[in-house]
Structures are given as C-alpha cells and as structure tokens.
Amino acid sequence: MSETLQTTDIAASDADLLAQTAIAVREAGSALRERFGEVVRYRTREELMRALAANDDTALDILRPRLTRLRPDAGWVEDELDGGALPPGEWWVVDPAEGNVNHLHALPEWAVTATLVRENQPVLTAVHLPLTGETYTALTGAGAHLDGRPLHVSQTADLGLSIVATSQARPDEDEKVVRRVGSSITAMLFDALVVRAAVPATLHLLNVAAGRIDAFWQFAGARADLLPGALLVTEAGGRISDAEGRPWTPQSQSFLAAAPGVHAEAVSTLSR
Numbered sequence: 001m002s003e004t005l006q007t008t009d010i011a012a013s014d015a016d017l018l019a020q021t022a023i024a025v026r027e028a029g030s031a032l033r034e035r036f037g038e039v040v041r042y043r044t045r046e047e048l049m050r051a052l053a054a055n056d057d058t059a060l061d062i063l064r065p066r067l068t069r070l071r072p073d074a075g076w077v078e079d080e081l082d083g084g085a086l087p088p089g090e091w092w093v094v095d096p097a098e099g100n101v102n103h104l105h106a107l108p109e110w111a112v113t114a115t116l117v118r119e120n121q122p123v124l125t126a127v128h129l130p131l132t133g134e135t136y137t138a139l140t141g142a143g144a145h146l147d148g149r150p151l152h153v154s155q156t157a158d159l160g161l162s163i164v165a166t167s168q169a170r171p172d173e174d175e176k177v178v179r180r181v182g183s184s185i186t187a188m189l190f191d192a193l194v195v196r197a198a199v200p201a202t203l204h205l206l207n208v209a210a211g212r213i214d215a216f217w218q219f220a221g222a223r224a225d226l227l228p229g230a231l232l233v234t235e236a237g238g239r240i241s242d243a244e245g246r247p248w249t250p251q252s253q254s255f256l257a258a259a260p261g262v263h264a265e266a267v268s269t270l271s272r
Contacts (some may be wrong), residue, residue: 014116014123014124014139014140015139015142017070017071017116017124018124018126018137018139020066020070021067021070021114021116021124021125021126022126022128022135022137023066024062024063024066024067024070024114024126025063025112025113025114025126025127025128025135026128026130026135027062027066028058028059028060028062028063028096028112028128029059029111029112029128029129029130030130031058031059031061031062032055032058032059032097032103032110032112032130033130033131035055035058035103036103036106036130036131037106038106039104039105039106040104040105042104048104051104052097052100052101052104055096055097055100055103055104056096056097056100057096058096059096059097059112060094060096063094063096063112063114064076067092067094067114068092071090071092071116073089073090074089074090074091074092074116075087075089075090075091075092076091076092076094077091077092077093077094077223077224084223084250084251085120085249085250085251086117086120086223086250088119089118089119090116090117090118091116091117092114092115092116092117093114093115093116093117093122093223093224093227094113094114094115094224095111095112095113095202095224095225095228096112097110097112098110098111098112098113098127098200098202098203098224098225099111099199099200099202099203101199102199102200108131109198109199109200109203110129110130110131110200111127111128111129111130111200111202111203112127112128112130113125113126113127113128113202113224113228114126115224115227115228115231117223117227120249120250121140122140122227122228122230122231123139123140124137124138124139124140124231125137125138125227125228125231125232127202127206127228127232129203134146134147135147136151136206136209136232138209138228138231138232138234138235138236139235140231140235141235142235143235143236144209144231144232144233144235144236146210151209151210151211151232151235151236152210152211152236152237153208153209153211153233153236153237153238153258153259153260154211154212154213154214154259154261155211155259155261156214156259156261156262157261157262158261158262158265159191159192159214159215159262159265159266159269160191160192160193161193162192162193162194162214162215162259162262163192163193163194163196163212163213163214164188164192164194164195164196164213164214164215164216164217164266165195165196165197165198165204165207165208165213165215165216166181166184166185166188166195166196166197166204166216166217166218167197167198167199167200167201167204167218167225168181168197168198168199169181169219169220170220173220174220177219177220180219181219184217184219184243184269184270185197187269187270187272188269188270190269191265191269192215192269196213200225201216201218201225201226201229202225202228202229204216204229205226205228205229205230205232205233205257206229206232208229208233208236208238208257208258208259209229209232209233209235209236209238210236211236211259214258214259214262215256215257215258215259215262215263215266216229216256216257216258217243217254217255217256217257217266217270218254218255219243219253219254219255220253220254223250226250226255227250229257230248230255230257233257237260238257238258238259238260239256239257239258239259239260239263240255240256240257241256241263241267242254242255242256243255243256243267243270243271244267244270244271245263245264245267245271254270256270
C-alpha cells in the first residue's frame with residue numbers, strides 16, 4: 001500500500017512539474033520571439049558565436065531561475081552540445097534556443113526545450129515553438145501531447161511510402177560521421193518516399209511523435225538534441241533504437257526513432 005501511494009505521489013508531483021516546466025519554456029520562447037525577424041549579419045565565426053550566445057542567454061535568464069526553483073537539487077547541463085551519460089541523480093537538460101542558427105537567419109524552425117532526466121532516463125519534457133504557439137509535452141507513462149491533445153505515431157508499415165528525416169552533422173564533426181550521414185541519405189533516397197534533411201533534430205522528432213513523419217535518424221548527436229524527442233516519440237507509441245536496432249542510450253553513436261511498422265526496414269536501410 002505504501003509503495004503504491006508513494007508511486008502515485010511521485011507521478012502527481014511530476015505532472016505538476018511538467019505543467020510548470022511548460023510555462024517556463026513558453027516564457028523563454030516569448031523573449032526569443034521578440035528578438036526574431038531580421039537576419040542577423042555576421043562576418044566571422046566569432047561574430048556568429050556571439051550572436052548565438054546572446055540568444056541562449058536571453059532564454060537562460062528566464063529558464064535557469066524558474067527551473068532551479070522547481071527542482072533546487074537537480075543538476076544543470078551547461079553545454080547543449082554535450083553527449084554521453086550523466087552522473088547519478090536529477091538533471092535539467094535544456095536547449096534554450098534549439099535551432100539557434102535558424103533563428104539568426106529569420107527561419108521559422110526553432111524551439112525552446114527543457115527535459116528533466118532522472119538516473120539517466122528522461123522523465124518529462126516540454127518543447128515550445130514560439131512562432132506557432134504550440135507546446136509539445138511528454139511524461140513517462142502518461143503519453144505525449146500537443147497542447148493537451150494526445151499524440152500518436154503513424155501507422156505506416158512500408159518504408160517506400162514513408163517520409164523520413166535526418167539532420168546534418170554539426171560543424172567540425174568527425175569526417176567519418178559526415179560521410180556516414182551522406183551515405184545514409186543516399187540509401188534512404190532509394191528506399192523511402194521522401195527524405196528531408198534539416199536542423200534542428202527536435203523538430204523532426206516532434207513530427208515523428210505527431211505521425212507526420214515516419215522515421216528520423218541521426219549519427220552522434222547531443223543529449224539536448226535527442227532526449228526531448230526520444231521521450232515524445234516513445235510516449236506516442238514509437239520505437240527508439242540506435243541505427244543498428246540496438247537499445248539507444250545517450251552514449252550511443254547513432255539514433256533512430258520510427259513508427260513501429262517501418263522501424264525494422266529503416267534499420268535495414270541504415271545498416272547497408
């Protein structure tokens with residue numbers, strides 16, 4: 001009895017925490033939206049990095065104090081490009097401007113994300129798209145939602161009828177990873193109906209969770225890129241693995257999220 005009550009209390013607490021996290025990402029998104037509209041000009045890598053940091057700082061000034069108040073003992077992942085496992089305990093994995101380069105170029109594909117990770121498992125996530133006003137949320141065991149409406153992955157069972165997506169290797173990526181990305185796109189061009197290639201990864205994963213895209217894959221990648229979408233896709237009924245079909249962890253060197261009906265075909269294509 002006591003274990004049941006304790007589990008129920010934790011679930012209720014996490015649901016409340018998710019609601020507050022969603023409010024925080026919306027507030028940060030509003031601040032970034034005020035900065036959006038004109039293409040930000042830069043002539044050097046240093047100027048680009050300063051512009052990216054200015055957007056990050058704008059959102060972090062809102063997210064950090066709000067999320068810290070919600071979970072004072074949780075750690076904070078400082079670099080959204082980091083990968084690998086986290087130390088034990090709770091951690092906030094935040095991307096204050098997912099798709100930051102798009103924001104600087106006045107392109108609409110960007111978002112604000114916040115994910116709570118507990119013992120290296122994502123527990124809850126909130127992803128806000130400021131330009132559409134949409135907020136995607138997921139809570140372990142409670143499903144994935146878009147503004148309160150349940151999300152479900154597609155029922156497609158034929159990769160040849162599928163829209164699939166990937167994101168490019170990040171700047172300064174290892175040459176082997178870049179070449180693997182290229183060869184995987186070529187393979188998918190033969191096997192899938194349509195192949196989309198763009199950043200950021202999170203927006204593709206939102207579309208997988210919503211059933212608009214049938215599969216997404218990526219080689220390497222950071223926690224902040226993949227954890228929010230991994231939880232959303234899983235809670236929407238999708239399958240998560242590495243590109244070879246093995247269980248995915250933040251230490252994995254590849255990532256695949258797909259509707260169950262096309263997962264095995266996608267693994268076969270990516271393994272060629």
